[in-house]
Amino acid sequence: MSETVLENIRTRRVVREMTDQPVAQEQIEKILEAARWAPSGGNLRPNRYIVVEDPETRRLIRLVSPGMFQKAPVLILICTDGDVLTEHSLPPTDRALLIDIGTAAQTIMLATHALGLASGPVTSYSKEAVKVILNLPASYSPEMFICIGHKAETTRRGMTAWKRITWRDLTHWERFPDD
């Protein structure tokens, strides 16, 4: 892994305040192309991506998304397509689906950061309301929004850490000792 990739991982931040400056179509497509390469359990690729740029649609989505503090010019909604699950006899509770959403989200956010843009994930929204607003196909389950835009200059502090940690705090080497 190159230092450039590691630096990208280290310096990405969740951004909650964005400007209304639009994002170029070419950049959005590059981000979606990166998402396509995210690892997927069994290579089944049940994720579908909905891009929302229309201002009124974004406004309505924010109104049913209490956790969406950003007024981002671009929203990418990661959906799981239930038809893919049916095709492969996977239950909607299969943990691999959550992993797929996670790998896609992180890939999107790292790609966004690599392009000099800001991103922030949002899961605090009403799924049912979002389905109505976006007129989603019945088989689509809206799993996570990634807000994308340009970071706003702000004097506000970022989210205070619950606890300062290093990778060592999260890691255990080898087998746990017997009691």
Add this chain to the structure above:
Amino acid sequence: MAEAMSENWVLKEDEAIELLALLITSARIQMDEPAHYGPLRLLTATERLSSAILERASDKSRGFLQGNIERIPDMHMQMSDTEAYATGLDELCRQVAQCLLRHSPLTEDGS
């Protein structure tokens, strides 16, 4: 009590519906989220209501509302510091009590 408050209309129907959307969706998603997100959602509603009514609010409320708009986003960022968060909420409670008093005949000049 209602008679003592200003009869000034400060909220448009669209704004009220938007606030309803926030409250209803917050109630639903709170069932799947950590308990400490509850205050966060209520404060978000407070901030949005303050923003919606600021323009048409009377002088008795304006300072309080402006304070909410400026203070609450920073408070969200302090969630992990429970003591500071509670201190911030207590201060907000004092501010709203003072605002209520400004609207009440209990205070002679209403100021």
